Amino acid sequence: MRSLRKFVLAALISAAPLAACDRTAEHAKANASAKVGGPFQLVDQNGRAVTEKDLLGKPTAIFFGFTFCPEVCPTTLTEMTGWLRDLGPDADKLNVVFVSVDPERDTPEQLKLYLSNFDHRIRGLTGTTAQTDAAAKAYRVYHRKVPIEGGEYTVDHSSAVYLFDAKGQFVEPIGYGSPPERGLAQLKALLKG
């Protein structure tokens, strides 16, 4: 089931990492991965401008969420914090990026406070609504703002962590809810290149 879910998820973002030894699949993967990820202009939790170019040179784990999210985002951030701890010194060779899909509420200050609970190497990115929309679109991340009766709103969003190599090529997702040790193994494989 796990591999099926991974397949479905990967297929969803139009890049199914199948039989790596198969040339056709390799070729398809290369084509597909060109479509995931792209240009963005955001600011981090310290107010510094960040673009996709800043992520080149190191492999990247990037995921999208928002601080009003009661479960998925804190869970992912907690797991990621554990993975970075388990990676030891190698964790420094990885970009880890959390992009807000709720820029109205997630100001750089809010991201800074929220991320202070987690590994300090996790960078939080936000911007104007247009900027975060563009980033989500570039990364093929579904998100939609949904009003909650009573004035608040929530944001439906894709919950996977997307892994990219040092050249910015999409490798594979870590599906939400997959066993934590699997996520750690995927990060180790990513760092091996």
Add this chain to the structure above:
Amino acid sequence: MKTLFLPILAIGALAGAAQAAPPVRVAAKVAVEGAWCRAAPKGAPAGGCYLTLTAVAADQLVSVETPAAARAEIHTMSMDGGVMRMRKLSEGLALPAGQAVALKPGAEHLMVIGPKIDLVAGASVPLTLRFKFAPPVAINVPVKAVGGK
């Protein structure tokens, strides 16, 4: 509908008489088990609480109150094709007779919005659960670290 209620407790009343316009009836308390709130990151605008409810007769959890937050709501969450969706259950949550209904991570949960206390392990969140028929239940819910069950 008479199965909805325990026998009348009013003095002098006979139990079990099905009346069209019954006098005041007192429903049995809803059992609450395994309640916990998830520790929330500092600066989190909301937190989740989970518990298992068992109503003696068919009932409905209609609202939740807490002095520890701006408000509390009954929400559901689903993961569909990797997309997280959260919704408020404005109708509340149905509690079929005698059936344990679990509010748990990844599904129905109580959302504590605008916490006024730090939702850290060791803290506790006072919640009052209100039902359609059964009397309200006031509980003190322990906060547990993520992954704590």
